[in-house]
Amino acid sequence: MRTKNMAQIPAKMKALVNHGPHDYRLEMIDTPMPGPNEVLIKVGACGICAGDIKCEAGAKMFWGENPWVKTPVVPGHEFFGTVVAMGEGAEEHFGVKMGERILAEQILPCGKCRFCKSGQYWMCQPHDMYGYQGKIADGGMAEYMLFHPNSVIHKIPDALSLEDAAFIEPMACSMHTTERANIQFEDVVVLAGAGTLGLGIVQAAALKHPKKLVVLDTIEARLELAKKFGADVVINPAKEDALKAILDMTDGYGCDVYIEATGNPRGAVQGLEMTRKLGRFVEMSVFGADVTADWSIIGDRKELDILGAHLGPYCYDTVISLLERGLITSKGIVTHTFDLDHWKEGFETAHGKDAIKVILKP
Template identity: 60%
Template sequence: MQNLPKEIKRLVNHGPKDYRLERAPLPEPGSNELLVKVGACGICASDVHCHHGAPMYWGSDSQPAWVKTPVVVGHEFYGTVVGYGPGALEHFNVKVGERVIAEQIVPCNKCRFCQDGKYWMCEKHDIYGFQREDADGGMADYMIFKPNSRVHRIPDSLTHEECALIEPFACAVHAVNRATIEFNDVVVLAGAGPLGLGMIQATRLKNPKLFIVLDTVPARLELARKLGADLVINPLEEDAISKVKQLTDGYGCDVYIEATGNPAGVKQGLQMIRKLGRYVEFSVFGEETTVDWSIIGDRKELEVRGSHLGPHCYETVINFFARKLFTAEGVVTHTLPLEQWEQGFAMAASGESIKVLLVP
């Protein structure tokens, strides 16, 4: 590990609205650990919610705190292998100088879910950027990939922006897979943010009969149209529920994917979807959502499916970018140095951007 700095910059979460850009010694990789120079780290909606103090991260009357501070922020990262501990190169089948990405979860490999191969639902559930020591994140000059990380190599053909979108687009592909879209389906996707734009590209490859995208930001709707939506609707300008029902002989859509992060998107979907439809819930919400659950059971007998992380989808996304089936064009709207993290978080929270990247 020659010619590496002795000190690094890193953004550390000490608590709600208490994030600090700090200097620390260059981390030293242990056995089966990689030292990675971070190429970029995206700001996710979950990062914004955590910074603002959302109960799902910091605890409430109904749940304990999940975040363990102090912890280096960031889970949408990629980088280059610059150092390694004993056995790491063989363990991960990588070489120094290769670009790599680790999935956002660091599974324990011991719990019932990991033992059953469902590592993304690991009971311990360490996610890079949220758990002290076990999973320091990527908003730093350098980071450590832990021995239990699921690491993927990135080909040279991918652009910087494409590399930075692998993690969110893996989550997007998993959500679309959860919908089990069929050729004759009318599919509605609510939310054309960074994840939604990945879902649009994935859904287009499924080739449903009619694909409708909802959002309240005109620029995002225009991009959604370019990326493959057959029809776009702004719920602030027209009655989206009535429009979808008109297009489906009054029945409603077959599939509804919720990716708005707004409780209104949940209620809208339950009213818009047909009986026996498939509802996929993806969003991370900053507040609790209340709905009439009798819609799900007694009135419509819906299939409600959650979607969490991007299991078994990283290699798919890398392959789709390499084959030009996915694009990053128009999705990454702002790139800032790590020192301007406050501006980046504010932009991500305000909706004036789509995807903001921090580059160390």
Template identity: 50%
Template sequence: MSSVSGIPTKMKGVVCYAPGDYRMEALDVPAVGPEEVLVRVTAVGICAGDAKCYAGAPLFWGDKDREPYCQPPIVPGHEFIGEVVALGPGAAEKFSLELGDQAIAESIAPCWRCRYCTRGTYHMCMPHDIYGFHQRTPGAMAGYMKYISDSIVHKVPKSVPPYQAAFIEPLACAIHAVERGEIQFRDVVVVSGCGPLGLGMVAAAKQKSPATLIALDLFDWKLEVAKKCGADVILNPGKCDVIAEVKKMTDGYGCDVYIEASGSPVSVKQGLHMITNPLPPKGYGTTFNFSLPPACT
């Protein structure tokens, strides 16, 4: 094992005990074993999932239809970056790391044994140990955290500031969503919600060269950022009927791909009504009009 000098034995960290019950406590700095990495946390993000967990969402705390996902007491935080300060036996070789490197672990630590891991779709891993929620994978809202041996760890260039490197995880989620959308050249694509993930989706979708990329949000200032990320058209659902406008722009067909990034049930329903269906619309034609409708100017 190799480590830098001066690693403390104690650290401060946030511990989740229950909805609304998050406490700052003195914790032991994790000890590393074979093929494990200890990092000094340099940046950590707060995901919408963290906020929902804090608020008591059934997805994390369970209800009559599901088991709880969160396993308290647990240190939260799954959007992170850290500086390597200790390497367990074999870790340097396994992850191609040296002390002092900036490194990130993917938020899911696969089991490598379940049906999905053995098929190569480790993001569907059945135990689904995400840092910050399960006892096997304490998170980053502390001075130090450990990347366990089953983790997928990446070295990040030091030219990337920590506050930007912490955005790697949500950006990866955004890119994954766009990849699953299978966007084609002639597609009309709508991204609903222009928060950090939605903007990442806009930027990623632009790289697919769709015919038209439309961004939706209730805040005009977010829509202006979406334009900088590549949106061709921006629409505010609070100011116009976006379903009608998208259908006007597409000769009644609707969009080909709808990516929901707002977290709102209304947006989900909106997408179901906006997306095209295999039945031809009344009075359908052979050309599209992608000009911005007057109602939204």
């Protein structure tokens, strides 16, 4: 095993550990050591995702009859760090060196299923997921983190700020969502939800130069950021009839593309109403509750294309390049930083309306 300095890697490390809904604890646990083709990083920062908030709160999608989350597990999937130790063969396996800043995509694909073999690794059938699947895939809310041999690793230029580096994973998800929308020059695009992922989508969609980019949110500060990032029109549905506004600007037809990024069931129902016939509806949110809608809208009334968006496959290197060139940014999106000792305050802040992206810095 190669290490930067073994004496600097403690036997125990501070980590947030998920033991179940409403049962997250800050603990001292064993620092993982890399085996063959494994890499240990010193975590630089880890974002708190809406999924992390809903997981801690006991959302059904995480804690159903057969819980998807395998506890105990260190949460956190929006991480990056510096290589401090490598197991035998890891340098050649990943093409990384000691001291480099890297991240791993949150999914751990098996490499053997039909999806992996066809290049669709992000939909791997038996996959593990960093931050959710027990000791197999502990996440980044800890001082150190182990990247396993089947990790999908990307290098981070030294020029990127800590905030930009922590923004890479959510921005990759935003870019993949934008690609799924297949935005054309003549499209009127409506994005519902200007949180971290939504504001990433605004930036990516603006680079596609649609005819009109409209952003919906109930928080004025987020709408102001959306305008800064390229939105042509912003609407606060709490103050204005958003459906009427979209119909008025499209001669009564509705938008060509609707991207749902609120995580609120109403956002999904609104999108079905707002999208024109033969339009495209893209769903990328994590919901804490079931969504009930009139599905006849999808088929009999409008013949909509309903598209999902999962993770950020094949987007990381592009996101890193765009960040490096200043074409997208985390400025204004990363609003709060906490250390691990104050993780509770971090989660509470992330759940509130004054924050957009909250990161933990071990």
